[in-house]
Amino acid sequence: MTQLTEHFSLEELIFSSTAVRLGIDNAPSPDVVTNLTTLANGLELVRTLLGNQPMHIDSGYRSAQLNQQVGGVPSSAHVQGYAADFICPEFGTPLQIVQAIDRSDIQYDQVIQEGNWVHLSVAPTLRGQVLTAHFDDGIATYTAGVSQ
Numbered sequence: 001m002t003q004l005t006e007h008f009s010l011e012e013l014i015f016s017s018t019a020v021r022l023g024i025d026n027a028p029s030p031d032v033v034t035n036l037t038t039l040a041n042g043l044e045l046v047r048t049l050l051g052n053q054p055m056h057i058d059s060g061y062r063s064a065q066l067n068q069q070v071g072g073v074p075s076s077a078h079v080q081g082y083a084a085d086f087i088c089p090e091f092g093t094p095l096q097i098v099q100a101i102d103r104s105d106i107q108y109d110q111v112i113q114e115g116n117w118v119h120l121s122v123a124p125t126l127r128g129q130v131l132t133a134h135f136d137d138g139i140a141t142y143t144a145g146v147s148q
Contacts, residue, residue: 004036004037004040005037005040005041005043005044007043007044007047008043008044010028010033012057013036013040013057013060013061013081013084014026014028014036014060014061015057015060016059016062016066018066018069019066022066022069024065024066025065026061026062026063027063028061028063032061032080032081035080035081035082036060036061036081038081038082038122039081039082039083041122042106042108042120043055043057043084043120046097046101046106046120049100049104049106050088050090050091050097050100051091053091054088054090055086055087055088056087056088056089057084057085058085058086058117059078059084060078060081060083060084060085061078061081062078062079064079067079077109077110077122080123082123082124083110083123084119084120085114085117085118085119085120086117086118087116087118094113094114094115094116094117094118095113095146098111098113098130098132098146099146101120102146107122107128108120108121108122108126108128109121109122109124109125109127109128109129110123110127110129110131111129111130111131112130112131112132112142113131113132113133113146115133115135119133129144130144130145131143132145132146
């Protein structure tokens, strides 16, 4: 196993059950591995903020082919290795996690409450954008801020 940081491995951040099921090669390039290391460092900051509770990564890096298969936008930070979708039930709900990150001094590009999970991007633009996803017939729309 290739540890990127104390709590996050390369394998964890590139694993995709969809890629396995569809036979998609989800191996990142060396440049993407560098970005995934930046992501892992950001996730370590979030883990500390959440009381050092374990985080379950549902989706990290996505190759362009995998991203297309899961309906991601072509410009997704997942494709660059800068984003992860996760939960941390031992800390709280996705809403509580997004609120904690928003109140913290952690620098991020985007944090999104996406229904049952949290999306975190640490892309270099570091916009500090907080969004809430709303789903209607499988189509996501986003509003600024965190919805209660």
